[in-house]
Amino acid sequence: MKKLFITALLLGTFSLGYAQSDYYNDYRRSVTDVNWQTVVSDLLLSATQANEINALNNRYNDYDGWNRVYSNQPDRWSTDRYSELERIMGRDKYTKFKTKYYKGKNPVAVYNSNKNNDKRYKHMNKKAKAHKVYKTKGNKR
Known part of the structure; x- marks a missing residue:
C-alpha cells in the first residue's frame, strides 16, 4: 500500500511538472512568435512603450523564474x-494588435486551442468526410 501511494504521488508530481512546462512553452511562444519590432513600428508606439514591451518580454527568461x-x-x-x-x-x-496577429481572437484562446489540436487524429477528418452517406428522396428500400 505504501509503494502504491508513493508511486501515485510521484506520478502526480511529474504530470503537474509536465503540464506547467506546457504552459511555459506557450508563454515563450507568445514572446518569440511575434516580431515585436514590427509591432512597435506598425502601431507607431512610443520609445517608452517599446521599452516597456521589451521589459515585459524579458521578464521571465527561464522556467524557474516563471515557475x-x-x-x-x-x-x-x-x-x-x-x-x-x-x-x-x-x-x-x-x-x-489582436486583429493583426491573432485574427481578432483573444490571445488566450489562441494558445488554449492549440492544446486541443492533437495532430495524431487530424487524418480522421478526411476519412469521416469521405464516408458520409447522403439520403435521397427516391432511395427507399
Whole structure:
C-alpha cells in the first residue's frame, strides 16, 4: 500500500511538472512568435512603450523564474501578460494588435486551442468526410 501511494504521488508530481512546462512553452511562444519590432513600428508606439514591451518580454527568461510566479496557477500567465500589453499599448492599439496577429481572437484562446489540436487524429477528418452517406428522396428500400 505504501509503494502504491508513493508511486501515485510521484506520478502526480511529474504530470503537474509536465503540464506547467506546457504552459511555459506557450508563454515563450507568445514572446518569440511575434516580431515585436514590427509591432512597435506598425502601431507607431512610443520609445517608452517599446521599452516597456521589451521589459515585459524579458521578464521571465527561464522556467524557474516563471515557475516561482505561476506555480500555483500556471494558466494565469496569459491573462497577466495580455492585460499588461493592453495597458502598455492602450485599448485601440491593442485591438489592432489582436486583429493583426491573432485574427481578432483573444490571445488566450489562441494558445488554449492549440492544446486541443492533437495532430495524431487530424487524418480522421478526411476519412469521416469521405464516408458520409447522403439520403435521397427516391432511395427507399
